[in-house]
Amino acid sequence: MPERLTVEQWKSLLRYDFQDVNEWPLIMSSILKEDTAVFKRATVESLTLAISFVIALMNQRVESKVRDFNELTFGEFVDLDIYITQGIEKNLIAMLDILKGDSRFVWADEALWIIDQYQMFRQHTYRSYAGLFGLNEPKDETDDLESIDPQVIARGWYRIIIDLAENDVLKIDAVTEEPLKKILNFMAFKKERQLEENFKQLQQKRQYDLSRNR
Numbered sequence: 001m002p003e004r005l006t007v008e009q010w011k012s013l014l015r016y017d018f019q020d021v022n023e024w025p026l027i028m029s030s031i032l033k034e035d036t037a038v039f040k041r042a043t044v045e046s047l048t049l050a051i052s053f054v055i056a057l058m059n060q061r062v063e064s065k066v067r068d069f070n071e072l073t074f075g076e077f078v079d080l081d082i083y084i085t086q087g088i089e090k091n092l093i094a095m096l097d098i099l100k101g102d103s104r105f106v107w108a109d110e111a112l113w114i115i116d117q118y119q120m121f122r123q124h125t126y127r128s129y130a131g132l133f134g135l136n137e138p139k140d141e142t143d144d145l146e147s148i149d150p151q152v153i154a155r156g157w158y159r160i161i162i163d164l165a166e167n168d169v170l171k172i173d174a175v176t177e178e179p180l181k182k183i184l185n186f187m188a189f190k191k192e193r194q195l196e197e198n199f200k201q202l203q204q205k206r207q208y209d210l211s212r213n214r
Helices: 007-013 021-032 036-040 044-058 074-086 088-099 108-128 150-164 169-176 180-213
Strands: none
Touching (some): 007 044, 021 036, 021 044, 074 088, 074 169, 074 180, 088 108, 150 180
């Protein structure tokens, strides 16, 4: 049994159903590069023990050197956000290329540790800009974030980028290459100013309606 899994080995194991005993010989064959027939002759008890080792390997985490997430550009944050909604398993290599700089020399346990760290950073970022992302607004209990089409999220981010670029395609790269915190701070200020303007207009309308009724 290998002591560590490569990213490719980890990804290849995801296609199997670990709850299906019939697939256990296929799993062992994949990880040990042996004929499946060898493992079909094994007892359920021995396969259960072997599969438990495989699962432990897949869930293993090892701390790794990683870039400072605070140095991410706005475009990189958007790309990572879309990758997460599409499925980390499908986009692990692309995510590592952003977060690590080069995914070719990363073990699976290091890769998963990096993703875990980024998930915490992402969550902290959303909470820090709760007002900007509407996290303080009441939610419909029927809303299910897992059911949201990733393409809808991608288009939402694209609309934001286009708005920041003032509908000028030549400014898109300039926007996405800006530091993440710089763009989020600007967006938060812009939204706050718009809310203040909306409140001001509402007050003026109320005063007008009140004087008209009088």
